[in-house]
Amino acid sequence: MASDLFKADAPFRELIRRAGERAGSDLEKICLRGPDRELTRAKNLQPLLVCVSLGYLRRLVENGVLPGKILGHSLGEISALAAAGIVSFETAVDIAAKRGELMDAAAARVPGGMAAVISIERDAVLHLLARKFAGAQIVLANDNAPNQIVVSGGVAALEQFAACVAAEKLGRCRRLAVAGPWHSPLMAQAQREFSSWLDTIEFRAPRAQLIFNVTAAPENDAQKIRQLIARNLVEPVLWRTAMAALRGAGKLSLFEIGPGRVLSCLARANGFGSETKICNINNQRGIEMAARLD
Secondary structure, three states, X not given: OOHHXXXXXXXXXXXXXXXXHHHOOOHHHHHHHOOHHHHOOHHHHHHHHHHHHHHHHHHHHHOXXXXXXXXXXXXXXXXXXXXXXXXXXXXXXXXXXXHHHHHHHHXXXXXXXXXXXXOOOHHHHHHHHHHHOOOOOEXXXXXXXXXXXXXXXXXXXXXXXXXXXXXXXXXXXXXXXXXXXXXXXXXXXXXXXXXXXXXXXXXXXXXXXXXXXXXXXXXXXXXXXXXXXXHOOOOOEOXXXXXXXXXXXXXXXXXXXXXXXXXXXXXXXXXXXXXXEEEEEOOHHXXXXXXXXX
């Protein structure tokens, strides 16, 4: 991941140095050589992913591509803060490091995880969650697309839910490689501590529209933005609704910044067809393609 940035991008390496100091880890080594158990720890992974996303974002802007609307999925919302000018790149790295530290600590207290549910029976799956698992340690974490949600909770509850989905022939569940039960009430202590810490960070009004996870709507007030960022730890990501709002904004080109293609696939699943150009920005070739599209 980001091997080209490590080789020849001094500002990126400075962000990585800062992130490593905040995390207390050699993030360059972990990124390029692992081990996976260290890479998947939130205190390492979160500032690292923000550094990578911002490294490619900076190159994209230098090539003349400026965002009109901005969204970030889960942790991506921290990178989105910097993309919208609400915080600096350096502050975004600091926020990601604190977020990851607190979430790791919460996950150590309450072991759990997340599972994606792939199903064309969306309403039936949500009804099952409400009917049989109300009050259990499992909740909706991501409403990603018409055919995909993600649930989060304790290990036993996740296993029971997956068994019920299979027994009722509603689809299939796949455990995600995450370190804890993100976007669930099990993160409540981390959310409270994160909210208090965010009060010490300067937030500015956005210079481009940023659509937030927990409301699927834009916000301009700095204090309210702090609250939305903190609520992200315990509330679901309303990605499907945000995509619907974006789809109504007219003809668009979409740029997914950072490793992987998950959000590009979700854009297609949310109804963005061949008329929408989607470009993955995770290497120099992607940046060059994006500059031509824009």
